[in-house]
Amino acid sequence: MLDKAKQTIKLEAEAIAGLIDKLDDNFIKAVGLIDQTSGRVIVTGIGKSGIVAKKIASTFSSIGIPSFFFHPAEGIHGDLGVVRGDDLLIAISKSGDTEEIIKVLPLFKRLMVPIIALTGDKKSPLAEDAEAVLDVSVPHETCSINLIPTSSTTAAIVMGDALAMVLLEKRGFTADDFADLHPGGSIGRNLIKIEQLMHTGDEIPMVKLDTPFSQLVLEITSKRLGITTVVDDGNHLVGIVTDGDLRRALEKKSRLEDLVAKDVMTARPKSITANKLCVEALNRMEKHKITSLVVADDEKKVVGILHMHDLLRAKII
Numbered sequence: 001m002l003d004k005a006k007q008t009i010k011l012e013a014e015a016i017a018g019l020i021d022k023l024d025d026n027f028i029k030a031v032g033l034i035d036q037t038s039g040r041v042i043v044t045g046i047g048k049s050g051i052v053a054k055k056i057a058s059t060f061s062s063i064g065i066p067s068f069f070f071h072p073a074e075g076i077h078g079d080l081g082v083v084r085g086d087d088l089l090i091a092i093s094k095s096g097d098t099e100e101i102i103k104v105l106p107l108f109k110r111l112m113v114p115i116i117a118l119t120g121d122k123k124s125p126l127a128e129d130a131e132a133v134l135d136v137s138v139p140h141e142t143c144s145i146n147l148i149p150t151s152s153t154t155a156a157i158v159m160g161d162a163l164a165m166v167l168l169e170k171r172g173f174t175a176d177d178f179a180d181l182h183p184g185g186s187i188g189r190n191l192i193k194i195e196q197l198m199h200t201g202d203e204i205p206m207v208k209l210d211t212p213f214s215q216l217v218l219e220i221t222s223k224r225l226g227i228t229t230v231v232d233d234g235n236h237l238v239g240i241v242t243d244g245d246l247r248r249a250l251e252k253k254s255r256l257e258d259l260v261a262k263d264v265m266t267a268r269p270k271s272i273t274a275n276k277l278c279v280e281a282l283n284r285m286e287k288h289k290i291t292s293l294v295v296a297d298d299e300k301k302v303v304g305i306l307h308m309h310d311l312l313r314a315k316i317i
Contacts, residue, residue: 042087044072092118092156199304213257230262
């Protein structure tokens with residue numbers, strides 16, 4: 001059993017590796033066609049190829065390329081009305097002669113919809129109707145009867161991923177873009193921006209350089225974040241005072257009534273901008289062993305405070 005499992009993985013890995021030498025100008029053309037499409041990317045296939053088509057459509061949508069799966073059998077029974085002239089079709093068929101797909105192609109051709117074929121036969125009817133043909137042929141399926149789609153479906157998925165990743169780079173798609181499209185689930189939690197969780201307005205602990213020690217204690221205690229920012233007259237960040245700074249002042253047995261914020265603060269504290277992801281803030285907190293992070297704009301004006309507890313409540317941690 002283990003030998004068969006290892007053989008299956010080996011054959012599918014070889015099928016994927018074999019795609020590298022099949023990449024040619026057709027791939028470049030396919031990327032250009034998709035990138036220039038002003039409508040939607042329609043992905044079609046039937047059976048196992050249909051499942052692959054759904055996966056490719058989902059991946060494209062996740063990187064900001066409007067895309068959906070089109071069932072060819074449903075298409076020839078009335079669903080062709082969803083197709084528009086500014087769309088693009090990606091058709092997946094190992095043989096390139098899947099009856100249901102061949103039957104719907106005339107409408108796409110009539111609307112002058114560009115067609116990209118993912119097929120194992122570059123001389124098939126599907127390939128002949130396509131503007132770009134991506135060769136996803138494999139030497140052998142992994143089953144002993146060479147019939148069950150295994151290596152071929154894996155190859156088609158990987159070719160779809162290759163298209164998606166090239167388009168992602170070409171369009172400059174960023175983590176922030178991804179965050180906007182994935183608000184839910186664990187992915188969404190990891191893509192929450194600092195501005196969504198930070199304390200703002202009156203919740204921000206803030207004092208001036210000449211604020212007396214007693215007022216420092218009151219500000220830190222009342223805002224319950226274990227910290228206060230120290231700002232100049234323009235609200236630019238110049239330092240912070242933490243619970244630890246207060247304890248150290250007490251240990252020195254200084255005349256507390258003579259101390260002001262600038263005497264006990266930590267200058268040049270760590271800060272971050274509000275448009276960054278919370279996971280980046282967490283990484284900085286862990287690196288510098290701090291539990292609060294000041295949020296400032298590009299001019300170093302304080303706009304918020306992010307606490308480790310905020311990350312815990314949002315399940316970032």
